[in-house]
Amino acid sequence: MSSAATESEINHVIDRVKELGYQAHVTRGTEKTIVAAVGSSGNREQLAALEAAPGVENVVVIAHPFKLVSMQVKQKRTVVNVGGVPIGGEACVLMAGPCSVESREQLMTVAHAIAAAGATMLRGGAYKPRTSPYEFQGLGTEALKLLREASEATGLPVVTEVMSTEDVDLVAEYADMLQVGARNMQNFSLLRRLAKCERPILLKRAPSATVKDWLLAAEYLLAGGNSQVVLCERGIRSYDPDMRNTFDLAAIALAKQLSHLPVVADPSHGTGRRDLVPIMARAAVAVGADGVIVEVHPCPEKALSDGPQSLTLPEFEKMVQLLGQPLRRHLRQELKAATA
Amino acid sequence: MSSAATESEINHVIDRVKELGYQAHVTRGTEKTIVAAVGSSGNREQLAALEAAPGVENVVVIAHPFKLVSMQVKQKRTVVNVGGVPIGGEACVLMAGPCSVESREQLMTVAHAIAAAGATMLRGGAYKPRTSPYEFQGLGTEALKLLREASEATGLPVVTEVMSTEDVDLVAEYADMLQVGARNMQNFSLLRRLAKCERPILLKRAPSATVKDWLLAAEYLLAGGNSQVVLCERGIRSYDPDMRNTFDLAAIALAKQLSHLPVVADPSHGTGRRDLVPIMARAAVAVGADGVIVEVHPCPEKALSDGPQSLTLPEFEKMVQLLGQPLRRHLRQELKAATA
Amino acid sequence: MSSAATESEINHVIDRVKELGYQAHVTRGTEKTIVAAVGSSGNREQLAALEAAPGVENVVVIAHPFKLVSMQVKQKRTVVNVGGVPIGGEACVLMAGPCSVESREQLMTVAHAIAAAGATMLRGGAYKPRTSPYEFQGLGTEALKLLREASEATGLPVVTEVMSTEDVDLVAEYADMLQVGARNMQNFSLLRRLAKCERPILLKRAPSATVKDWLLAAEYLLAGGNSQVVLCERGIRSYDPDMRNTFDLAAIALAKQLSHLPVVADPSHGTGRRDLVPIMARAAVAVGADGVIVEVHPCPEKALSDGPQSLTLPEFEKMVQLLGQPLRRHLRQELKAATA
Amino acid sequence: MSSAATESEINHVIDRVKELGYQAHVTRGTEKTIVAAVGSSGNREQLAALEAAPGVENVVVIAHPFKLVSMQVKQKRTVVNVGGVPIGGEACVLMAGPCSVESREQLMTVAHAIAAAGATMLRGGAYKPRTSPYEFQGLGTEALKLLREASEATGLPVVTEVMSTEDVDLVAEYADMLQVGARNMQNFSLLRRLAKCERPILLKRAPSATVKDWLLAAEYLLAGGNSQVVLCERGIRSYDPDMRNTFDLAAIALAKQLSHLPVVADPSHGTGRRDLVPIMARAAVAVGADGVIVEVHPCPEKALSDGPQSLTLPEFEKMVQLLGQPLRRHLRQELKAATA
Incomplete structure (x- = not known):
C-alpha cells in the first residue's frame, strides 16, 4: 500500500x-x-x-506463471524424438539447410553435402514470413515435397516452418517437425492448433520476448496436449546495426534452468553474419544448447533469402570440425557432471 | 567492395x-x-x-521498400471511414472501451458513459491474445454480440481484435473495424486474409518493429486489396520496469511523414499506467495523431485484463476535458497550417 | 523464500x-x-x-531509492532561476543555439536570431564529447568567452556542457548553467564536484538510464549540496535506424510525477532529425515539459557537429510559431488545473 | 539525393x-x-x-571510423602484459576477486583462495560507481593498499577501477592495470588522461554502446599514446527483468574480428546471476575471449555490493574445473587453427 x-x-x-x-x-x-x-x-x-485499487502502490506477483513447462513440476529433462533423432539427449543435434527451398537441385545439393559433413537434421523453408510482400514468399507445397524427397534420400528428418493454421495438416504430412517462427511465437491461434498436431514443434523465441514469455508460449502447446516441444533462441532485437540481432546465449542457460524442455540455438539469425556463425555455434554448445540450427546455401550470394547469413558448403564443413563431435560430447558430459 | x-x-x-x-x-x-x-x-x-559474394564489404539499399502506403506514391492523405466516423480527417477520433468485454452490464455501462463524455468509437476485446494460457481469453462470439448491441444503443462504431483467419468472417459480421494486435503485426497469413475483407483495419505496431516494418505490414494489406488501413502506435519494448512499454510518439510523426495512412495512438498500452494515460493522450494529439484509443473500465481493480492501465469513468471524463474538442481542433488546424 | x-x-x-x-x-x-x-x-x-543466501528465491525492494529529489519529500515544485529566467514556473522556457560554438560570427548570428524569435536561453558547446577522437572537440575557452559575449549582447543566459572536474570553475565563470551530458550522467566524480558548484545544473538522461537511475544521479547533486537541478530528456537508445534515439516523452511525465525538479526536453537529440524537431517540441510542451532545448545553426550542412538535427534560422522561427507563447501558456495552465 | x-x-x-x-x-x-x-x-x-543540404535524402558513410585499433591497420594481435601476465596470448586469463574491497580479512581470504584455485589476476573495487549516493562508495586509498598487499602475498597482479582523473596517479601507484567502468566508457576526459598513464587499461563496454562506439573509445587511448588496452564485454541493457543485462558474446567475436586488441568477458555483470556465471564463462572461452573476469566473495549474502552475482569460494573452484586449463588451452588452439 x-x-x-x-x-x-x-x-x-x-x-x-x-x-x-x-x-x-x-x-x-x-x-x-x-x-x-x-x-x-x-x-x-x-x-x-x-x-x-485506491491506496495501492504496487502489486508484486512472486509465483512463476508457468506450470507444465517448469523444471519444478517435471523434474526430469524432456527428450524429443524427431524422426529417430533425439533432441535433448546425449548428443548435440546439428540441423542445417537453406533458408528457403529454391529448387530441387539447390536442396539436394545442400542436403547431401550437410549429411556427408555430419548434420543430423535438415531444415528448409517452404512458407516464408517476409517483412515485405514483394519479397520471395516460398515455394509452398512444391517445397514440402522436395523436402520429403531430400529427407528420404539422406535419412535426415526435416523441420520446416508453418505460418498458418490452414497449412498445419499439409505441413505435418511432409515434415517431421513443425517450426513456429519468431514472428508467430505469440500467434496463439496457431499455437492452439499445433497443440492438437502429432508432430514435434520447434518454437522460436520472438525478437522481444522475455524468457518467461517464451516459456508461456510453450505452455500453450503443452497445456493443449502437445508435449513434444523444443525451444529455439534466435537473437533479440537490439541497437547495434553491425549485427542483425543480439544473440542471447544466457537465455538458453536460463531457459534450461527454468524448464525441462530442450533448447537449440540459431546463430544464423542470432547474428545475421556468416563470419560469426561458426564461432557462435561453438559458444552455444558450450552453454549447453541441445542443438544448433544453421542456414547453408550452395551459393549464398544468389540466395533468394538470408544470403548474408548463409554458410557455403565448405564453410559448413569447417564449422562441423570446429564443433567436432568428440568435443561436443566432451563438453556436454562435463557440463552434466558439473551441474549434477 | x-x-x-x-x-x-x-x-x-x-x-x-x-x-x-x-x-x-x-x-x-x-x-x-x-x-x-x-x-x-x-x-x-x-x-x-x-x-x-567474395570481396564485398557491405550492400547499402537506398530505395524505400514500400510502395502503396508511401506518401510519395499517393501524395494525398487517406481518410478511413468507419461506420460513419472519418479517421484522418478534420477531427481527432476518440476510441474508448474496456480491454475485454466481460459482461453485458460492464460493456453497456462503459459504452453509455464514454458516449456521453464524447467518445466517437467503442473498443472492446472479444478474443484476447494473452501471454499465459491460464489468463482470461475473452468471451468470443458472445462478446461480439454484446459489442454490436452496445454499438446500436450508443451509435458508436465498434473496433475489436481478430486473432485468427478462421474468425475473420465472424468478426467482420459484428464489428465495424477489425484490429490486428501488436503480436500479430507480422502474422502474414492473417494480413493476407484481411486484405480480402471489406472492413477497415486497425494495424497495431509490434513491440519491436521499426517504422518501416510497420509500414510494410500495412503494405501487405494494401497490396492484397484493402486500402482502408489505420496504423496504431502502442509502445515498444524497452528496459525501464516502471513503464510497460516506451510510448514512441516520434514514430507517429515519422509514419505520417512517410505514409498517407492515418495513425492513432494507444497511450494505455504505450505506458501501462493509468496515471500517465491522459497526459500522453494529449501529447499524441499535439504530435498529430488522428485519434486516440484508451481502455476504460467501470472498476479497473476488478478488470479481467489490463486493470492497471484502464481509466475509471470519471478519469475518462477528465481526460476528455484535458483534450477538449476545441483544443484538439485548434491543435490540428494549426499543425496543418504549419506543415503546409 | x-x-x-x-x-x-x-x-x-x-x-x-x-x-x-x-x-x-x-x-x-x-x-x-x-x-x-x-x-x-x-x-x-x-x-x-x-x-x-541459501533458500532465498528473490528479494523485492519496495521503498523508493531516492529522497531529496522526491515529490513525496518536498511536496512543492522547484523553480530553478538561471540568470533571471525561471525554469519550472509559469512559462515554458525555450533554449536554443548551435551544437558547437564554431566561430564568433556563427554564434552571434544564431544568438541574435533566436533572441529575436523568442528564445529565452542560449545553448552552445565549448567542450564536445565526441564518439571518435578524430571529430571536432570544441573550441574550449575561446568558445566560453564567445558565449559570454553573446549572452551579454542578447540578454539570454547561457547553458553549456562541462565534461571534466578540472573545467568546472572555468565553465562556471562564463556560463549561467552547467550541463552534464548524457554520457556523463553517471560520472559520479563530476556530479560530486558539481554538487559544490554554485551554478544551476542541467542533467541530461543517459541513453540507457531508467527514470529512477536518472533521479538518483540528480540525488547525488542534491545530497552534495546543489539543489538547483533541471532534468533533461534527450532520447534513449533503441533499434530503429531511422531515428537517432527514441524520444521518451512519457519519461518526462513520470519524472515530474516522482520528483519536484523541473524537466526540459531535447527533441534535437531525441529524434536526430531536423524534420521531426518542431512537432516533437510541441508534444513535449503538451506533456508538461518546463522547457525545450533545440539545436539551431545558420547553415546546418556546414555544421561541425549535429548538422542533420540542427534547425535553420527560419525553421526555428516557424517552430516558435507552432509552439506560440499563448498556446504554451494555455496548455500549461490547463494542465495545472487538470492535475490539481 | x-x-x-x-x-x-x-x-x-x-x-x-x-x-x-x-x-x-x-x-x-x-x-x-x-x-x-x-x-x-x-x-x-x-x-x-x-x-x-537541400535535396539530400541521406548520407551513408562507408569507411570505418577507427584507425589505430583496427585489425586492418596493425594486422597482428596485441598482447598486453599486466605485471607479468600476458593477456591476448596462448592462455585464457582468469581474473577474480570481490566487487568491493570491504576489509583486509575479506580481501586476503578471497585472494588466497582464488590463487589456489587457479586465478591469474586479482580484481577488487576501491572506488565504486554506485547508482545511488546512499550506497557503499568503496574504501578508496585504504582499499588500494590492501589490494597491493594481497597482490604481493599471492603474486597475482591487480586490476581496479579508476573513476576520476584526479585519482589516476594514485591508483596507478598501487594497481597493475586500471579499469574504466561501463558508465565511464565515454568519459573522454578520463580516457584522455589515461592515454598518458603508463599502466595498461581494461576498458569496459558501456551498456548501450555499439561495438564501434566501444572501439572508438579505445581509439582515444591509443591515439593519446597508450596502446596497452584490453576490452571487456559486460552485458548490454535489455528488457528481460530476469537478467541484469544481456551478455553479448557475439560482440566479443566481432570486436576480435575488427580489432587487434584482446577482449575479456565479465559474466558476473553480463548476467547478474550467480547461477549463470560459470556456464557463461565457459561460453566466453568458446567464443575466443582472452580472459574471464568474475566476482567472488567469501559470503555473498553479506557483500556490500553485487552480492547476487558473486560466486562463493567453492563455486569459484567448481567454475575453474568447468573451464579447466586443458580445455581452455585446447579450445583456444583449435580456434586458432580453424580461423587461421
Whole structure:
C-alpha cells in the first residue's frame, strides 16, 4: 500500500484478496503496510488488477506463471524424438539447410553435402514470413515435397516452418517437425492448433520476448496436449546495426534452468553474419544448447533469402570440425557432471 | 567492395548486378571501389544477397521498400471511414472501451458513459491474445454480440481484435473495424486474409518493429486489396520496469511523414499506467495523431485484463476535458497550417 | 523464500534481517514463506544481498531509492532561476543555439536570431564529447568567452556542457548553467564536484538510464549540496535506424510525477532529425515539459557537429510559431488545473 | 539525393564534396542521383552534415571510423602484459576477486583462495560507481593498499577501477592495470588522461554502446599514446527483468574480428546471476575471449555490493574445473587453427 493509504483502503484490499480465494497476511510498518496474498487459487491476474485499487502502490506477483513447462513440476529433462533423432539427449543435434527451398537441385545439393559433413537434421523453408510482400514468399507445397524427397534420400528428418493454421495438416504430412517462427511465437491461434498436431514443434523465441514469455508460449502447446516441444533462441532485437540481432546465449542457460524442455540455438539469425556463425555455434554448445540450427546455401550470394547469413558448403564443413563431435560430447558430459 | 577486393571479384559483382536487371556504375577510389546498381528492376533482395559474394564489404539499399502506403506514391492523405466516423480527417477520433468485454452490464455501462463524455468509437476485446494460457481469453462470439448491441444503443462504431483467419468472417459480421494486435503485426497469413475483407483495419505496431516494418505490414494489406488501413502506435519494448512499454510518439510523426495512412495512438498500452494515460493522450494529439484509443473500465481493480492501465469513468471524463474538442481542433488546424 | 527452503534457511534470513535493523514479519503460505523486512534503517542494499543466501528465491525492494529529489519529500515544485529566467514556473522556457560554438560570427548570428524569435536561453558547446577522437572537440575557452559575449549582447543566459572536474570553475565563470551530458550522467566524480558548484545544473538522461537511475544521479547533486537541478530528456537508445534515439516523452511525465525538479526536453537529440524537431517540441510542451532545448545553426550542412538535427534560422522561427507563447501558456495552465 | 532534387541542389552537393577534399563521382539513375565522395581527406563528419543540404535524402558513410585499433591497420594481435601476465596470448586469463574491497580479512581470504584455485589476476573495487549516493562508495586509498598487499602475498597482479582523473596517479601507484567502468566508457576526459598513464587499461563496454562506439573509445587511448588496452564485454541493457543485462558474446567475436586488441568477458555483470556465471564463462572461452573476469566473495549474502552475482569460494573452484586449463588451452588452439 502507498504510505498515504487509509485504513478503509487497506481493508478494501484485504476483503478483495479474500474474495479471490487467498489468505491475507498484513504487515504494518512505520511507513507502509504490506498485504500478502497467500494461496494457490489461481487468480494471479485478478490480484494484479488490484494495482488499480485506491491506496495501492504496487502489486508484486512472486509465483512463476508457468506450470507444465517448469523444471519444478517435471523434474526430469524432456527428450524429443524427431524422426529417430533425439533432441535433448546425449548428443548435440546439428540441423542445417537453406533458408528457403529454391529448387530441387539447390536442396539436394545442400542436403547431401550437410549429411556427408555430419548434420543430423535438415531444415528448409517452404512458407516464408517476409517483412515485405514483394519479397520471395516460398515455394509452398512444391517445397514440402522436395523436402520429403531430400529427407528420404539422406535419412535426415526435416523441420520446416508453418505460418498458418490452414497449412498445419499439409505441413505435418511432409515434415517431421513443425517450426513456429519468431514472428508467430505469440500467434496463439496457431499455437492452439499445433497443440492438437502429432508432430514435434520447434518454437522460436520472438525478437522481444522475455524468457518467461517464451516459456508461456510453450505452455500453450503443452497445456493443449502437445508435449513434444523444443525451444529455439534466435537473437533479440537490439541497437547495434553491425549485427542483425543480439544473440542471447544466457537465455538458453536460463531457459534450461527454468524448464525441462530442450533448447537449440540459431546463430544464423542470432547474428545475421556468416563470419560469426561458426564461432557462435561453438559458444552455444558450450552453454549447453541441445542443438544448433544453421542456414547453408550452395551459393549464398544468389540466395533468394538470408544470403548474408548463409554458410557455403565448405564453410559448413569447417564449422562441423570446429564443433567436432568428440568435443561436443566432451563438453556436454562435463557440463552434466558439473551441474549434477 | 572491401579494400582487398580483386579485379575479378569486382567484375563478378558487376556481372551479377547486370544479370539482375540493373545498370552498374563503378566508382574507383584510392582505397575502395563502389559499385552502384541503378534501376528499378525490383530485385532489391537479390542485390542484398551480394553481401555474401567474395570481396564485398557491405550492400547499402537506398530505395524505400514500400510502395502503396508511401506518401510519395499517393501524395494525398487517406481518410478511413468507419461506420460513419472519418479517421484522418478534420477531427481527432476518440476510441474508448474496456480491454475485454466481460459482461453485458460492464460493456453497456462503459459504452453509455464514454458516449456521453464524447467518445466517437467503442473498443472492446472479444478474443484476447494473452501471454499465459491460464489468463482470461475473452468471451468470443458472445462478446461480439454484446459489442454490436452496445454499438446500436450508443451509435458508436465498434473496433475489436481478430486473432485468427478462421474468425475473420465472424468478426467482420459484428464489428465495424477489425484490429490486428501488436503480436500479430507480422502474422502474414492473417494480413493476407484481411486484405480480402471489406472492413477497415486497425494495424497495431509490434513491440519491436521499426517504422518501416510497420509500414510494410500495412503494405501487405494494401497490396492484397484493402486500402482502408489505420496504423496504431502502442509502445515498444524497452528496459525501464516502471513503464510497460516506451510510448514512441516520434514514430507517429515519422509514419505520417512517410505514409498517407492515418495513425492513432494507444497511450494505455504505450505506458501501462493509468496515471500517465491522459497526459500522453494529449501529447499524441499535439504530435498529430488522428485519434486516440484508451481502455476504460467501470472498476479497473476488478478488470479481467489490463486493470492497471484502464481509466475509471470519471478519469475518462477528465481526460476528455484535458483534450477538449476545441483544443484538439485548434491543435490540428494549426499543425496543418504549419506543415503546409 | 524458495518453496524448497528449510526451516534453518528461513531462520537465517530472519536473523539477518534483524541484524540489519529491520523488523522481520513472516508469512507462511502453503507453498512458500515470505519474510518482510519492515523499517527504515537504510540498509536497503544489504537486504538486497540476501538474494545470495541459501533458500532465498528473490528479494523485492519496495521503498523508493531516492529522497531529496522526491515529490513525496518536498511536496512543492522547484523553480530553478538561471540568470533571471525561471525554469519550472509559469512559462515554458525555450533554449536554443548551435551544437558547437564554431566561430564568433556563427554564434552571434544564431544568438541574435533566436533572441529575436523568442528564445529565452542560449545553448552552445565549448567542450564536445565526441564518439571518435578524430571529430571536432570544441573550441574550449575561446568558445566560453564567445558565449559570454553573446549572452551579454542578447540578454539570454547561457547553458553549456562541462565534461571534466578540472573545467568546472572555468565553465562556471562564463556560463549561467552547467550541463552534464548524457554520457556523463553517471560520472559520479563530476556530479560530486558539481554538487559544490554554485551554478544551476542541467542533467541530461543517459541513453540507457531508467527514470529512477536518472533521479538518483540528480540525488547525488542534491545530497552534495546543489539543489538547483533541471532534468533533461534527450532520447534513449533503441533499434530503429531511422531515428537517432527514441524520444521518451512519457519519461518526462513520470519524472515530474516522482520528483519536484523541473524537466526540459531535447527533441534535437531525441529524434536526430531536423524534420521531426518542431512537432516533437510541441508534444513535449503538451506533456508538461518546463522547457525545450533545440539545436539551431545558420547553415546546418556546414555544421561541425549535429548538422542533420540542427534547425535553420527560419525553421526555428516557424517552430516558435507552432509552439506560440499563448498556446504554451494555455496548455500549461490547463494542465495545472487538470492535475490539481 | 532525393528523387525530387533539382539540378542546382545536386551541383551544390558536388561543389561541397570537392570543397571538403574529396572527388565527386556522380551516378544518375532513372529515379535518383547518387553522389559518391571518394578519397581520404578525413572530413567524414563534414560529409555527414550534408544530410542537412537541400535535396539530400541521406548520407551513408562507408569507411570505418577507427584507425589505430583496427585489425586492418596493425594486422597482428596485441598482447598486453599486466605485471607479468600476458593477456591476448596462448592462455585464457582468469581474473577474480570481490566487487568491493570491504576489509583486509575479506580481501586476503578471497585472494588466497582464488590463487589456489587457479586465478591469474586479482580484481577488487576501491572506488565504486554506485547508482545511488546512499550506497557503499568503496574504501578508496585504504582499499588500494590492501589490494597491493594481497597482490604481493599471492603474486597475482591487480586490476581496479579508476573513476576520476584526479585519482589516476594514485591508483596507478598501487594497481597493475586500471579499469574504466561501463558508465565511464565515454568519459573522454578520463580516457584522455589515461592515454598518458603508463599502466595498461581494461576498458569496459558501456551498456548501450555499439561495438564501434566501444572501439572508438579505445581509439582515444591509443591515439593519446597508450596502446596497452584490453576490452571487456559486460552485458548490454535489455528488457528481460530476469537478467541484469544481456551478455553479448557475439560482440566479443566481432570486436576480435575488427580489432587487434584482446577482449575479456565479465559474466558476473553480463548476467547478474550467480547461477549463470560459470556456464557463461565457459561460453566466453568458446567464443575466443582472452580472459574471464568474475566476482567472488567469501559470503555473498553479506557483500556490500553485487552480492547476487558473486560466486562463493567453492563455486569459484567448481567454475575453474568447468573451464579447466586443458580445455581452455585446447579450445583456444583449435580456434586458432580453424580461423587461421
